Amino acid sequence: MSYPIKGEHLHKRFKNQIVLDDVSLTLQEGEIYGLIGPSGAGKTTLVRILLGLEKADSGRVELFEQRPTLNAFRSLGYMAQSDALYNELSAYQNLEFFASIQGMHGKEKRQRIDEVAKAVELDQDLKKNVSNFSGGMKRRLSLAAALVHRPRLYLLDEPTVGLDPMIRRKLWTLFHYLKGKGATIIVTTHVMDEVAQCDRVGLLSEGKIIAEGAPKALTEHYGVPSVEDIFITIEKEGAKK
């Protein structure tokens, strides 16, 4: 079994605030791992540290079982909370640019762009300017830009935030499709019906992973109806002690 991404004993603080307090997590190949927790729990910081966009104060990160290098980014798709698109350009030009800096070129690049555009149902809108896109279209294009180079590992930071349920469902269908192709996905969310679709979830609260496991196993273990309630249960336990 190989581990596409592994973080060990990660600590991070901003000034006086502890953001991550000894967080360790290991992803198994081919799973969808949901990182859930209230806003401010450190989800985004954790993702950014795993990506190497931020440096942990201590701890160690491994991508594909080695210290991260620029080359590892070739197998990595990242989608941030913001759309991260060039509004002046057309959808096609956006995808073309991101494909190019991932080292794709020529016919292969063009074919792949058409492929991902179809996958996110934007193939009719490729020529349009991104500035004319709706919020949902931008999200889908942003996802397409993260898919374009066929990564093996996806880090998706709140990919469905602010989208209507229809599009959200379509995106999750896509995530399962990617998983089926052997990709590993780590996704942050606070939408609970999405949590049920993850293979495993990690509950992040105040910089700590307080529980981890398959959603069903977790709810059974704590004897609560939903994953959401686990936060409350653990909080109560903490108060009792």
Add this chain to the structure above:
Amino acid sequence: MRNLLAMARRIIRQIVRDKRTLALLIIAPLLILTLVWYIFGAKTSEPNLAIIHYESSDYLSAFKASDYTRMSPLQARQSLADKEIDAYVDLKDPIKVHLEGSDPSRNGLAMNKIQKSMQKMQQLSITSMKNQFTDVIKAQQKGIQTQQQIIRQMSEAMQHYAPGALAQIMQNAPKAEQPNQAKAAEKVKLNVTYLHGNDDLNTFDAFGPAMVGIFVFLFIFMIGGVSFLRERTTGTLDRLMASPIKSYQIIWGYMFGFGLFVIVQSFILTCYIVYVLKIYNIGHLLDVLIIVFILSFSALSLSILLSTFASNELQMFQFIPLVIVPQVFLSGLFPIDTLPSWVQAIGNLMPIHYSTEALRNIMIRGTGFSGWWLDGLILLLFSVIFIVINILVIRRARPIAD
């Protein structure tokens, strides 16, 4: 290299598709320079002057009626208060000048003109003095003639009565020297030659080189800074940093992409001021282009650097009064030799300072490569330093890579 070109191509596409930015980059500097050209290149209007108490003056002819309105003292004071005239001259001895005084440049113009009239006035008084002297000399000559006549009559009488005594007197008498013919007074005229430029050189010709630098710098600074800032705020920079692109490729991609527009912009701008506005230029167009081009690179790299310290567009524009305005004043538009040394030291840290010096050398002084290579080198050095810092900043933001 491929990544770098992809970056550059993307930036070029972004600018081409954003018509406003394109217009700001290329047309706005032309418009502003034209405006500046009208303001500084315009011929200054003649000062409005008047004289009072002229009736009894001997010098009236020095103050031509076309230049000086004749007024009564009351009228003159009123007109001065109403700003209808810039100054009036009181011809009653001693001569006095009264200036309106609120605008130093008008004061200077008025004084200049009045001083010219004063010179004429002095000439007038010299002529009248000469005339008086001639009269005196003529009277004296008449006296001498009568004396000579008397002497002649006396010597005739002496020849008659005592010829020996006369011979002795003649021998001892000093020979009267013939006075030299007075040379015709030569007209004194200043012969002015210019080492650089000529007497047609107006303010715009002198300001032009600095202006070109300021506007190129300003517009590249704004557009470059904001587009890199957007890369940060929209998250595209994060996406770039989470890709295999190398840090130097991001920065150099920017340099290349903008470089193309900088070439186009410098070319259009330089041709415009040289061929349309006909700014005084005796140097090579290519030399001018090279300097403008190097300057733009320092503007671009500096703006990218400063965008690191801004979290939105407003904060980016807050750098303009800090970075651009001091450069305008210390660029060489105004003399800085007399400023305190710390101000001069700041001036030496400003890219536009060097571009102005180099452009003046090229356009007005006509010095070739020897006149601008050092300034050009310093500008290049600015760019290199800024670029290196930029690359280091990006590198620091992606700690695991590189």
